[in-house]
Structures are given as structure tokens and as C-alpha cells.
Amino acid sequence: MIAAYGLSKFFPIRGAFRSTTSLKAVDDVGLKIQNEQVVGLVGESGSGKSTVGRCLIRLLKPTEGEILFDIPDSELVEYEKARAEDATKRVDAIADRFSLLRRSSSELRSLRRLANIVFQDPYSSLNPRMRLADIITEPMLSTRFCTRAEAEIRARELLREVGLPEFFEDRYPHELSGGQRQRVAIARAISTNPKLLILDEPTSALDVSVQAQILNLLRGLQEKYGISMLLITHNIAVVAYLAEYVYVMYAGKIMEWGEKGKVLRDPQHPYTKALMSSVPVIGETMTRTILRGDPPNLVSPPIACRFHPRCPVAFEVCGWSAEEVAEDLEYLLAGKYYEGFGDAVSVIAEGERTITIQGTTDAERIRELVGLENEEVRSLKSVEAIDVSDGSTVVRLHEPVEPEMYPAPDGRQVKCLLFRPDVSPPTGNA
Amino acid sequence: MSDALAIRDLQVHFHTRRGLYKALNGVNLGLRRGEVLGIAGESGCGKTTLGLAVMSLLPRNASIPGGKVIFDKKDLVNLPREYSERVGDRFNPKENERVLRRVGKAMTGIRGRRISMVFQEPMTSLNPVLPIGFQVAEAIYVHDPALLARRVLSRSKATPALLKELMALLVATHGDEASLRKFAAEHGLAGIEEQALFIWNRGDIHISRKEKAIRALSGAPVNRAELKIIEVVARTGSIPPQYARVPVLSRIVRRVLIKEGYRKARELLTSLGIHHAERVVKMYPHELSGGMRQRVVIAIALANNPEIVIMDEPTSAVDVTVQAQILELVKRIRTSVSASFIVISHDLAVLAEVCDRIAIMYAGRVVEVAPTDQILQKPLHPYTQLLISAIPTLEAKPVEGIKGDVPDMRAVPVGCAFHPRCPFAFEKCHEIIPIDLPHGNDQLVACWLYEAK
Numbered sequence: 001m002i003a004a005y006g007l008s009k010f011f012p013i014r015g016a017f018r019s020t021t022s023l024k025a026v027d028d029v030g031l032k033i034q035n036e037q038v039v040g041l042v043g044e045s046g047s048g049k050s051t052v053g054r055c056l057i058r059l060l061k062p063t064e065g066e067i068l069f070d071i072p073d074s075e076l077v078e079y080e081k082a083r084a085e086d087a088t089k090r091v092d093a094i095a096d097r098f099s100l101l102r103r104s105s106s107e108l109r110s111l112r113r114l115a116n117i118v119f120q121d122p123y124s125s126l127n128p129r130m131r132l133a134d135i136i137t138e139p140m141l142s143t144r145f146c147t148r149a150e151a152e153i154r155a156r157e158l159l160r161e162v163g164l165p166e167f168f169e170d171r172y173p174h175e176l177s178g179g180q181r182q183r184v185a186i187a188r189a190i191s192t193n194p195k196l197l198i199l200d201e202p203t204s205a206l207d208v209s210v211q212a213q214i215l216n217l218l219r220g221l222q223e224k225y226g227i228s229m230l231l232i233t234h235n236i237a238v239v240a241y242l243a244e245y246v247y248v249m250y251a252g253k254i255m256e257w258g259e260k261g262k263v264l265r266d267p268q269h270p271y272t273k274a275l276m277s278s279v280p281v282i283g284e285t286m287t288r289t290i291l292r293g294d295p296p297n298l299v300s301p302p303i304a305c306r307f308h309p310r311c312p313v314a315f316e317v318c319g320w321s322a323e324e325v326a327e328d329l330e331y332l333l334a335g336k337y338y339e340g341f342g343d344a345v346s347v348i349a350e351g352e353r354t355i356t357i358q359g360t361t362d363a364e365r366i367r368e369l370v371g372l373e374n375e376e377v378r379s380l381k382s383v384e385a386i387d388v389s390d391g392s393t394v395v396r397l398h399e400p401v402e403p404e405m406y407p408a409p410d411g412r413q414v415k416c417l418l419f420r421p422d423v424s425p426p427t428g429n430a
Numbered sequence: 431m432s433d434a435l436a437i438r439d440l441q442v443h444f445h446t447r448r449g450l451y452k453a454l455n456g457v458n459l460g461l462r463r464g465e466v467l468g469i470a471g472e473s474g475c476g477k478t479t480l481g482l483a484v485m486s487l488l489p490r491n492a493s494i495p496g497g498k499v500i501f502d503k504k505d506l507v508n509l510p511r512e513y514s515e516r517v518g519d520r521f522n523p524k525e526n527e528r529v530l531r532r533v534g535k536a537m538t539g540i541r542g543r544r545i546s547m548v549f550q551e552p553m554t555s556l557n558p559v560l561p562i563g564f565q566v567a568e569a570i571y572v573h574d575p576a577l578l579a580r581r582v583l584s585r586s587k588a589t590p591a592l593l594k595e596l597m598a599l600l601v602a603t604h605g606d607e608a609s610l611r612k613f614a615a616e617h618g619l620a621g622i623e624e625q626a627l628f629i630w631n632r633g634d635i636h637i638s639r640k641e642k643a644i645r646a647l648s649g650a651p652v653n654r655a656e657l658k659i660i661e662v663v664a665r666t667g668s669i670p671p672q673y674a675r676v677p678v679l680s681r682i683v684r685r686v687l688i689k690e691g692y693r694k695a696r697e698l699l700t701s702l703g704i705h706h707a708e709r710v711v712k713m714y715p716h717e718l719s720g721g722m723r724q725r726v727v728i729a730i731a732l733a734n735n736p737e738i739v740i741m742d743e744p745t746s747a748v749d750v751t752v753q754a755q756i757l758e759l760v761k762r763i764r765t766s767v768s769a770s771f772i773v774i775s776h777d778l779a780v781l782a783e784v785c786d787r788i789a790i791m792y793a794g795r796v797v798e799v800a801p802t803d804q805i806l807q808k809p810l811h812p813y814t815q816l817l818i819s820a821i822p823t824l825e826a827k828p829v830e831g832i833k834g835d836v837p838d839m840r841a842v843p844v845g846c847a848f849h850p851r852c853p854f855a856f857e858k859c860h861e862i863i864p865i866d867l868p869h870g871n872d873q874l875v876a877c878w879l880y881e882a883k
Contacts, residue, residue: 044749177835207472207776212820213831234749237822241829264824278754280779281824282806290758291751294719310751331634331705338639 001228002056002115002196003032003076005083007065009051013299023298025051027252029065030405033196034073036226040243040260042236042275044295048252049232053198056230057115058100058108068098070114070195113143116189120201122181126173132159133169136188145192158187162217179210183217190221196228203238215241236279240264248272251296251306254405258412269414270314271307304400305417311378318417319400320382322349328379329355329395337369357393366393433460434770435484435545435738440497440507442476442483442794445521449840453479455794455847456497458866461738466764466771468781468802471791472817474836477774478550480791481740483507484772485547486537490527501545501738509533543573546731550743552723556715562726563711566698567691569733571684578690579664580621585650586657588619596626597644605630621664622647628697656686663687698729702759721752725759732767740772745780753780760784778821782806787872790814793837793847796866800873810875812852846878854879 007029010022026048033039043049054060056067068079075094082090096102103111116139119125126135136158137151146154156166162183173181182202189197202218203211219242222229231243239246240260247257248269256269267273274289291310296302302309304319311318326349333341344359357366363386374380385396406419442454453476461467469477482488484499486506493514499506513529514521549555557565570578596613603609607627614623629643652660659682663669673679692711699707702725715723724744731739744760745753761784764771775781781788782802789799790811798811809815816832834851837843843850849859856878864876 044751179835207836209472209817209820209832210835211831212822212829213833215822215829216831235822236750237824240824240826241822260826274751276824278750279824280753280757280777280783282779282782282818282821288754288758290754292755294721294752295749335635335639338636338642 001033001035001037001070003068003071004052004056005030005066005068007031007052007055007067008063009048009055009060010063021299024252024301025298026055026062027301029249029252029254031056031247031254031257033228033230035195036222036228037245038222038229038231038243040231040233040239040246041249042233042239042246043249044234044275046251046295046298047249048298049234049249050200052249053117053200053230053232057112057117057196057198058103059117062101066095067100068095069100069111071098110143112139113145113192114194115196115198116192116194117198117200118182118185118189118202121205122178122185123173123205125185126181128173130172131169132171132173132184135173135184136169136191139188140191143192151191154191155187158191159184161190161221162187163213177210178206179213182206182210182214186214186217186221190225190227193225194227196230198230198232200232201234202231204233204235211238218242236264236276248275251301252298253306254415255307256412256414256416258408258410262410262412268408268412268419269416270311270418274310274312305403305415309379313418314378315381315417316384316398317382317401319402320379320397322352322355322397325349325379325382325395325397326355328377329357332369332373332377333357336373340365353397353399355395355397357395358391360393361388361391363388363393366395434463434501435461435772436498436500437480437484438498438500440480440483440499441495442479442488443493443495444489445491445493445523446840451839452842453492453794453839454483454497455842456863457791457794457796459789459796459799461770461772462787463770464768465786466760466773466784468785468788469772469774469791470776470778470781470788470817472776472836474839475791476794476839477776477791478742479794481547481742481772481774484740485541485545486530486533487541487547488530490523490530493521493526501540506537506540507533509536539573542569542736543734544736545738545740546734546736548724548727548731548739548741548744551747552720552727553715553747555727556723558715561712561714562718563692563695564688566695566711566726566730566733567688569730570691570694571687573734575669575683575687576664576667577621578687578694579660581625581694582621582650582652582660582686582690583657583664584614584619584621585625585647586652588622588648590645590648592617592619593645593648596622597641600626600630600644625697628701632700652686656682659683660686694733695729698733699725702729702763703755719752720748721755724748724752724756728756728759728763732763732769735767736769738772739769740774742774743776744773746775746777757783778806778818790817793842794839795847795863795876796874797848797877798873798875800875801871804871804873810869810873810880811877812854812879813848816853846876 007026009026010024012020012022014020029052041049041052055062079094133152133155136155140146140151141148156169159166159168164180164183203214206214231239233239243260246260246263248255250271256263256272267276274291277289289312293310296306302319303321308314308318309324326347330347333345341360346358348356350356367386370380370383382397383395384398387394401417403415403417405413405415406421407413408419437457437459440454440457444451444453457480471477494507494511495514509529509532513526599610599613605627610623610627614620625647626644629640659679669683673683695711696707699710704710704725745756773781773785785802787799787801788805789796792813798814809818819830820832822829832851837847845861846859846864849855858878864878866874866876867880869875869880
């Protein structure tokens with residue numbers, strides 16, 4: 001139905017002196033939704049899940065990447081093969097026909113019939129000055145789906161379809177409750193018989209009792225019309241209720257994807273594991289993996305795996321920078337291992353891979369400390385060698401490795417170095 | 431033992447241009463000492479209004495036509511209630527504002543000191559133009575300047591020899607608070623014990639550094655003028671008005687005590703699990719992440735060792751992984767402080783995690799109260815049952831919405847407010863508001879279905 005490859009979206013940030021940096025909201029995301037499939041995209045706020053949704057229907061123009069829309073399976077297989085072989089010509093030939101990024105704005109307008117979006121906040125996504133009938137007919141008219149007379153008849157049908165009485169057509173959004181508004185937004189989104197529906201947090205502004213109604217409505221519509229849906233949400237239970245496949249995003253990257261049952265019940269990526277164990281469940285007391293810290297700043301994201309600073313099982317090559325290690329080392333030397341080092345010690349990060357500890361030449365003791373603490377303070381795992389030179393101790397770190405999507409035996413894919421096929425996973429399990 | 435807080439038949443009405451909005455219609459609730467009580471309900475059910483009413487933070491268009499909030503044998507809402515009773519329908523927000531101002535004055539010794547509140551949105555409840563250390567310090571400076579004064583004084587008096595003795599005592603008693611306090615009182619060092627204990631209880635530093643830090647407590651540089659003023663503050667327990675009138679003096683008091691407040695803020699933040707607190711206290715709210723901000727707000731709420739802490743949606747603005755951190759923190763502080771907690775949330779699963787008892791609210795009334803396990807496993811009230819079955823789970827069991835919408839609080843249905851949506855409603859429900867019926871073990875349910883036949 002729709003497939004995205006290497007999708008990236010950077011938002012420019014203009015700082016002082018006109019230097020331009022960018023916020024890497026979405027970075028190299030691959031995603032596929034098949035016909036009549038409901039796919040969930042979960043992640044915390046700021047993980048870039050809404051940006052992905054907006055890029056997919058070209059509300060935003062991606063910085064990089066390719067989006068193929070409404071593509072038959074056979075062609076998609078062909079495209080993937082060509083892409084793997086780096087056959088630029090064949091890739092271009094297929095992309096020319098299906099890529100959303102190569103459409104002119106008038107072509108896009110007619111394509112909009114086939115894909116639509118429901119936004120999170122039904123209080124701001126409906127124009128307060130339009131009657132419900134006008135709100136619902138607008139996409140049909142603007143994409144020349146049908147004539148005005150037909151559209152008005154259809155608007156009444158749609159109102160009934162989403163469980164609202166027909167006489168609501170003359171009402172205005174402010175007269176409705178939150179749940180009723182979201183029903184109108186859904187009616188508007190399905191008015192042009194789309195093949196793909198993007199649901200951006202469709203229930204997070206609603207109370208649970210109303211949320212359940214909306215979820216059941218969406219499920220009913222999906223079964224009746226076979227619409228493909230991308231369900232973007234932070235609420236894992238909502239995904240569990242509607243979706244077949246789940247993508248888990250963190251800090252602009254997909255961390256794990258696979259069948260819902262597998263990913264949610266038996267998560268493999270350390271982030272997914274922590275995420276699932278953080279979800280409070282009624283009537284269940286389980287041991288939680290409490291992550292330390294907060295999601296990273298995406299202007300200067302952590303190198304290599306973006307999850308490594310919070311990861312409970314991060315190891316040597318996950319992407320530790322000298323600064324991160326130096327901070328942890330300093331904390332330990334000034335706190336728990338104060339004895340023997342005293343106040344004279346200072347830890348300085350030099351470049352990306354080396355740290356100098358001034359004021360001590362006791363490399364043996366630092367080696368011992370690193371050995372003792374590296375289960376608890378994961379950044380110390382990245383220490384490769386500790387030597388003495390020029391009256392200070394020099395710590396060298398491992399070279400980081402950028403993780404890719406690695407296939408797990410049960411069909412899912414995980415972006416974690418623990419799952420590299422060529423390397424046996426190191427010790428430690430979340 | 432009596433309840434820490436008792437709410438009796440509390441009613442709160444908002445006078446709006448579009449009519450009388452009956453936010454609370456007779457809430458009965460008791461907060462037991464040392465417990466964590468959860469209040470759950472959908473938006474608009476009055477759970478936040480209840481919190482605000484207890485804190486006397488209601489806006490001027492709110493009247494309290496009836497009910498009591500009893501804290502420490504005093505009724506916190508008697509003034510606005512008397513006003514509402516006196517004027518009846520001729521309610522005037524301007525006059526009410528005058529009443530509320532008087533209530534505000536009467537509440538200064540209670541609000542923020544004995545009852546404190548954590549608000550929903552940590553960004554808006556912190557002042558964006560002040561460093562967070564100052565905001566914690568200010569909370570203590572306003573309510574308990576003597577505490578800060580004692581801390582400075584004790585440090586200026588402490589000699590290295592005494593601190594060495596104190597350290598030995600800490601090692602000998604493994605950080606026993608009572609004996610430490612006795613020691614401090616005997617040597618005229620009241621105020622040093624909490625500083626020493628804080629250092630002693632830190633898990634992340636080596637004992638030799640603890641020793642050094644405790645020794646470093648001695649000899650705070652205080653000049654003679656400051657010392658005199660601070661002594662008065664420590665003795666009288668408040669800043670004498672004659673000081674407040676003289677700008678030079680009040681500035682000295684403020685400077686010394688706020689500086690001490692920063693020190694206390696560092697201790698508080700460290701004990702709430704923030705690393706490098708000495709750096710964090712100098713930061714401004716926008717520099718902190720959501721989880722850190724929420725910790726700061728909790729630190730401010732706990733700064734004065736309150737008896738009751740009200741948390742209004744403490745985790746709604748943060749992500750699940752951070753929510754798990756905050757819930758863990760709440761579970762930890764409830765064992766370390768002697769306060770009772772009220773946690774308000776729309777998420778039953780969050781409450782299930784931290785609460786001893788849960789109260790379910792609907793349309794301005796408490797419909798059911800019971801111990802957490804009991805209410806989740808055997809909910810009695812039809813609303814509670816439907817609410818629980820509407821929560822989607824990871825097992826993707828079919829969920830059922832509750833038909834209809836939350837009632838308009840300007841025209842609450844006669845009888846039980848839930849009857850238009852209730853599948854079990856019968857004649858009596860349409861006519862008479864149900865009373866709280868005790869059921870089984872410690873469970874109260876306001877539903878006619880459970881009336882003894």
C-alpha cells in the first residue's frame with residue numbers, strides 16, 4: 001500500500017551568527033503498510049512518530065528518503081530487489097510511477113483522495129465556523145470526488161456511519177462533546193473512500209469511556225471498508241487493541257518492528273522492554289525496568305545507538321562518547337571511590353575517544369573500579385585500555401558501531417547491536 | 431486515630447454566565463493518616479475542583495453552599511460557606527473575592543506548609559524567570575524561616591571537635607535520628623542534625639568523603655550583624671516585623687536565609703534522585719526535562735514536611751518511561767516521610783500502582799471508595815465496572831465504551847447522576863440520590879443496587 005525507505009526529516013534551527021543546525025526529528029526510517037493492514041507506530045513524545053505520519057501523506061516534505069504509495073506488491077518486490085542491487089535506473093523507473101515525492105501539487109491533490117489523516121485534538125482540527133455538513137463535504141469537493149449534491153447526501157450517510165444522528169449536519173463543532181467531534185473528524189477522513197488512513201493520536205484527548213467507543217468505531221470501519229491504517233500513539237494498549245504490526249520509535253529512529261503479539265508480549269529491543277515494563281497495568285505487579293534520564297535532545301543526538309545513554313544493557317560499542325564516560329567516571333571518583341583519590345583528581349575528556357585523569361597514576365585501581373562498576377554504570381563498558389603517561393592516567397575507549405535493523409529469528413527486526421548476526425551477543429540481559 | 435483530612439458533604443458551585451455549574455454535589459471522603467488515597471474519574475467529574483477546594487484556591491466565582499473540610503479540628507471552608515449561606519441566590523463574585531482574600535490570610539500557615547499541592551503541568555507551576563533553587567528556597571523561607579536560620583546558626587557554632595564527635599555518633603548508631611537530635615540539642619547545635627543525616631544517608635559517596643563533608647559543616651562564615659539577626663529569627667520562629675520594615679535588615683535576612691535555602695534545595699533534590707544537584711539548583715525551569723521539572727515541583731511540595739500532599743495528575747504531562755520513574759519516586763517518598771497523600775488522576779492504572787485506597791468520582795460525587803485491590807477486582811458501582819472494562823489492555827480484550835456522555839453539570843440528572851447511562855437503573859435511581867452504603871470490608875458504594883433488601 002505504502003512504503004517508506006530511508007525517510008528523514010530535519011527541521012532547521014537558526015542559532016546565533018546565522019549558523020544553522022537541525023533537529024533530526026526523523027532519521028532513516030523504513031516503514032511498510034500493506035493493503036487492509038493496521039500498523040501501529042508507538043513512541044514517547046518527541047520521538048518523531050507524528051512527523052513520520054505527516055511525511056507519509058506529504059503534509060511535510062521529507063529531507064531525504066523515498067515514499068512509494070499505492071504500489072502493487074509485485075512492483076514493490078521488484079523495487080526492493082533493485083534497491084538492494086543499487087540498480088539506479090530500475091529504482092528510478094519504479095519510483096517515477098509511484099513515488100509521492102515526484103508528484104506535482106496537482107497530482108498530489110487527486111492522490112489526497114486516497115489517503116487522509118485524523119488529528120489528535122478534535123477541538124482544533126475542526127473549523128469552528130463551519131457546519132458539520134460543510135466540514136465533512138470539504139475534502140470530497142476539494143479533491144473533486146463527487147458533485148456538491150452527492151457530497152451532501154454522502155455527508156448525512158457518513159454521520160450515521162460514525163454513530164451521529166443526521167440532524168447534526170447543521171450544527172457547529174462547539175455544540176459537540178470531544179468524542180462526537182472525533183467522530184466528525186473520522187467521518188471527514190473517510191469521506192473520499194481513502195485506501196490509507198493516518199490516525200495521529202486519535203484518542204489521547206478523550207476519556208477512557210469515550211476512547212473505547214472511538215476504538216470500536218475505528219475497528220468497525222476497518223473491517224467494513226478494509227482501509228489500511230497507520231495508528232500513531234503513545235498509548236500501547238490502543239495499539240494492542242487495533243494494530244496487527246507494531247513499529248516502536250525512539251528519538252527519531254525505529255527501534256523494533258514486528259507482529260503485535262510478538263513485539264508487545266515478548267519485546268526484544270532493550271528500549272521496547274523498558275517501555276513495556278513501564279506501562280502500568282491494573283492488577284499486575286511486576287518488576288519494572290526503570291530507565292534513568294530522559295529522552296535525548298535531537299539537535300545533537302547521542303552517537304551510534306540513540307538509546308545507549310539510558311540502556312540498561314548497553315555495552316562496549318554502543319556509542320559512548322568520551323564526555324559521557326568522563327562524567328560518570330568523575331562522579332564515581334569524587335563519590336564512591338573518593339578514598340585514595342581525594343580532591344586532586346580531575347577527569348578531562350579529550351576528543352572523542354580518550355579521557356585523561358589528572359592527579360593520579362594509579363591505573364591499576366581505576367581498572368579495578370571500572371571492572372567493579374561496569375555492570376551498574378554501563379558507560380564504563382566502553383573502556384578499552386587504561387595506561388599511564390606523563391603523570392596522569394589515560395583511558396581509551398572502543399570505537400562505536402552504528403546499529404542497523406537486524407532480523408530476529410521470529411520475523412521481526414530489531415535495531416540493536418545485541419542482535420548482530422555475525423557477533424554472538426555479550427553477557428547481560430534486561 | 432482521627433482522619434488527617436475529612437471532607438463532609440462538600441458542595442462547590444461555579445457561577446457562570448451560562449448558569450450555575452455544580453462541580454461538586456456533596457462529596458464525602460476521609461483521608462487516613464499515612465495513607466495514599468487515589469481519586470479517579472473522567473474529565474469534568476470534579477476531581478481537580480476537590481483538590482482546589484481543600485487548598486482554598488477556588489476562583490472568585492465559586493461558592494460553597496454547604497459542606498466542611500476538616501483539617502486539624504478546623505473547618506477550612508467555613509468563611510466562604512457562611513458567605514454563601516448568607517447571600518443565597520444573590521451571590522456576588524466581588525464580595526466573594528473579599529471573603530476569599532480573608533480565607534487566603536487564614537490559610538497562610540497551612541497552605542504550602544501543612545498541606546501542599548503538586549500541580550498537573552510542571553512547566554506552568556514553576557516560575558520561568560527564577561532559578562529552581564530559589565523557588566525551593568523561597569517555599570521554605572516564606573513558611574519556616576526559623577528552620578533555615580537554625581541551620582546557618584548551627585553551622586557557625588559547630589566546632590571541628592564537636593563534628594568529629596557527631597560523626598562518631600553517626601557511625602556508632604548507624605544514623606539514628608533521635609540520638610542525633612539529642613546530641614545536637616545538648617550541644618546547642620539544633621539544625622545540624624538534618625544536614626549531617628542527609629550526608630550520612632547518601633548512598634553514592636564513600637564514607638571517607640561523608641566524613642569530610644560532615645567536618646566541612648563547621649564554621650559557616652557569618653558576620654556579627656547577620657548572626658544577631660539570624661539568632662532572633664531562630665528564636666522567635668519568624669522574621670520580626672521590625673526587621674521587615676527596615677530595608678537593610680530585611681535584605682540581610684533574606685540574603686542569608688535564601689542562600690541557606692539553596693543548600694537545603696540541593697539536599698532535597700539529591701534525595702529525590704537528581705545527580706549534580708549543585709548544578710541543577712542554578713538552572714531555570716526551561717533548562718530541565720519534564721521528569722526533572724516534576725521532581726522539582728515534588729521537592730517544593732515536600733520542602734516544609736507537610737502533613738498532606740495533594741498531587742493533581744502528577745504524571746499526565748510526562749512519558750511512560752518517565753512516569754515509571756515518578757511513580758517509583760512517589761512510592762519511595764511515602765515510606766520516608768510521614769505525610770498522607772491524595773493522588774488525583776484519570777488513569778486508574780497509575781493509581782493502582784501507588785494507592786492504598788481509591789475513590790471513584792462521577793458528576794461531582796464520590797460513587798465508590800475501597801481499598802485498591804478490592805475496587806479493581808470487585809468493583810460494585812456500575813460506573814466503576816464500566817470504567818474498568820473500558821480501559822484497553824495489552825491483551826487486546828474487547829473494550830466497551832459507556833454509552834452517552836458525561837452529564838452537563840449545569841443540569842445534573844435528578845436522582846443518581848449516572849442513571850441515564852446506567853444499564854441497571856430502576857425507578858428509585860431516577861428519583862433519589864443514592865446514599866453511601868457500606869459494603870463488605872471497608873468499601874462504600876453510592877448505588878441503590880446495594881441497599882439492604
